[in-house]
Amino acid sequence: MLPDIDKLLELQAADKEIRQLREEVAALPKRVAAIEQKLAGTKAHLEKVRAAGKNDEANRKKFETNIKDLQGKISKYRAQSLDVKTNDQYKALLHEIQFAEQEIRLNEDRILDVMVNVETREKEVKAAEAELKAETAEIEKEKEEARKVTAEDQKKLSEWNAKRDALRHGISEDILRHYERVMKFRGTGLAEVRDHKCMGCQVMLRPQIYNEARSGETVMFCESCQRIYYYNPANEVKPEQEVVTVTGRKRARPKADAPQAWFYRADYPEEGEVLLVFTNSGGGSTRRIYEMHTGRQFGEVLLREGNYRQAFPEDLTEAALRLNGHWEEKEIEEWGSEIPSNALDLLHKDLLAIRREHKASHKHSPATAEQPAVG
Ligand SMILES: [Zn+2]
Numbered sequence: 001m002l003p004d005i006d007k008l009l010e011l012q013a014a015d016k017e018i019r020q021l022r023e024e025v026a027a028l029p030k031r032v033a034a035i036e037q038k039l040a041g042t043k044a045h046l047e048k049v050r051a052a053g054k055n056d057e058a059n060r061k062k063f064e065t066n067i068k069d070l071q072g073k074i075s076k077y078r079a080q081s082l083d084v085k086t087n088d089q090y091k092a093l094l095h096e097i098q099f100a101e102q103e104i105r106l107n108e109d110r111i112l113d114v115m116v117n118v119e120t121r122e123k124e125v126k127a128a129e130a131e132l133k134a135e136t137a138e139i140e141k142e143k144e145e146a147r148k149v150t151a152e153d154q155k156k157l158s159e160w161n162a163k164r165d166a167l168r169h170g171i172s173e174d175i176l177r178h179y180e181r182v183m184k185f186r187g188t189g190l191a192e193v194r195d196h197k198c199m200g201c202q203v204m205l206r207p208q209i210y211n212e213a214r215s216g217e218t219v220m221f222c223e224s225c226q227r228i229y230y231y232n233p234a235n236e237v238k239p240e241q242e243v244v245t246v247t248g249r250k251r252a253r254p255k256a257d258a259p260q261a262w263f264y265r266a267d268y269p270e271e272g273e274v275l276l277v278f279t280n281s282g283g284g285s286t287r288r289i290y291e292m293h294t295g296r297q298f299g300e301v302l303l304r305e306g307n308y309r310q311a312f313p314e315d316l317t318e319a320a321l322r323l324n325g326h327w328e329e330k331e332i333e334e335w336g337s338e339i340p341s342n343a344l345d346l347l348h349k350d351l352l353a354i355r356r357e358h359k360a361s362h363k364h365s366p367a368t369a370e371q372p373a374v375g
Pocket of ligand 1: 191198199200201202203222223224225226227
């Protein structure tokens with residue numbers, strides 16, 4: 001893996017940590033504010049209950065005064081009744097007395113209602129006071145906790161920021177700029193390439209791009225999400241191609257005029273990465289196509305007139321890599337629909353050798369030069 005990519009991965013981890021810490025620091029005052037709001041609600045409720053209690057008390061006094069007034073009236077009517085001259089006058093006074101007595105009973109009932117209310121009211125006030133006390137204690141605890149967590153987070157933040165700054169210094173400026181731009185929009189600046197996909201945006205990659213990204217020779221960006229690619233062989237779905245020890249020995253060149261020729265193509269129109277084998281026999285030639293990783297055959301053997309170079313020009317593009325490999329036609333027929341693993345291994349190893357040669361003969365080109373700019 002390129003050192004820049006290595007550092008970018010570390011930087012991305014640091015950026016993620018920093019973002020989480022910042023979010024936590026920002027969330028704490030909001031939590032405290034929410035509790036304080038609840039506390040204000042409890043206080044308001046307590047005030048209301050207390051005010052209702054005072055109102056009851058005032059009402060009770062009013063009803064008691066009413067009763068006194070009515071009792072006064074009754075005494076007055078009784079005194080008057082001693083002096084009346086007619087039966088009608090007496091009846092009228094008696095009626096007044098009965099009415100006042102009725103009024104007294106009404107006021108007594110109201111007082112009783114208030115007294116019953118007072119008990120409920122007192123319970124309500126007590127409950128509200130207890131709630132307020134508990135909430136006040138809780139908010140103090142929460143505030144203390146928030147202060148502690150914030151202080152810890154701030155400490156961690158400054159440590160991570162220092163780490164981040166150190167990492168940034170070690171990364172090429174243009175790559176860093178690209179990373180930060182994508183990071184800002186997408187939350188991550190890097191994406192793993194795995195199983196022919198960009199794991200950042202899930203877009204399928206063309207075989208050639210996939211192979212280039214996996215080779216880790218240059219810094220590459222996703223054409224679709226602009227994230228910078230990295231490849232982790234440990235995460236590869238199909239662990240193909242065992243790592244061949246570098247022997248330093250030169251790779252044997254396949255003979256140009258051999259009657260059988262193996263090719264690798266990363267960009268086969270529908271199948272993607274394939275292995276092709278052509279065999280000349282008599283006046284014609286045959287072609288077989290196999291899936292690169294599994295060795296499974298695609299379609300049937302195709303027979304055409306003339307040698308394979310004349311017969312299958314559409315297959316022998318510039319992208320076709322010639323591989324070492326020769327098996328008897330009879331043996332290939334016996335393979336059936338799949339290349340046996342020992343043969344497949346040999347072909348894979350030769351392809352690796354080609355790539356190593358290629359790597360050795362090409363100096364690093366600047367990473368950004370051939371990449372599309374970020375929109
Ligand atoms: Zn992508």
